[in-house]
Amino acid sequence: MTPSQAELDILHVLWAHAPATVRFVHEHLQTKKEVGYTTTLKQIQRMTEKGLIAQHKTGRSHEYTPLVQEEDVKKSLFQQLVDTAFQGSTIDLVMHALGQEQPSESELSELESWLQARKEQASPSEDKHT
Known part of the structure; x- marks a missing residue:
């Protein structure tokens, strides 16, 4: 809801x-x-x-x-925004948000760290054989 x-x-x-x-x-x-x-x-x-x-x-x-958790409501609202305003594209929403105003250096660093962590989560771990 x-x-x-x-x-x-x-x-x-x-x-x-x-x-x-x-x-x-x-x-x-x-x-x-x-x-x-x-x-x-x-x-x-x-x-x-x-x-x-x-x-x-x-x-x-x-x-x-x-009785509802804040995080659950945020997820629901976010998904509704993505679905209605951005036709289901989360990346379009992110690009739109980032294009609205110039982020600060610290915000850009935080975003880079977040993206790096996501990349590491998405990459399958490589087994190293010696």
Whole structure:
């Protein structure tokens, strides 16, 4: 399942601060954009129904925790972007991203290291006979 932007905003708060109350989530959302408390409450209720988050009663209040892992959601969103905007081509997405702005020297070094590690993983190990 791919969460909506509003659901993602709530999930980001919960991934960083769970368990959290509706009030806590709402206050965090307010720092980025104007949103009504009842809107946050309703969104959290819907997310609970969808199985994205779980509700736990703590004293007189309810706290919420995410049921979906951040990495799983990122993979799903990434795949959706690749499939829809880049017709399934991951390399086109990467080339597009790299072409948008000039990467710093440290970013280029990090990318080179990452690519080298991927090449080594992809190459079959060679047996050396002496």
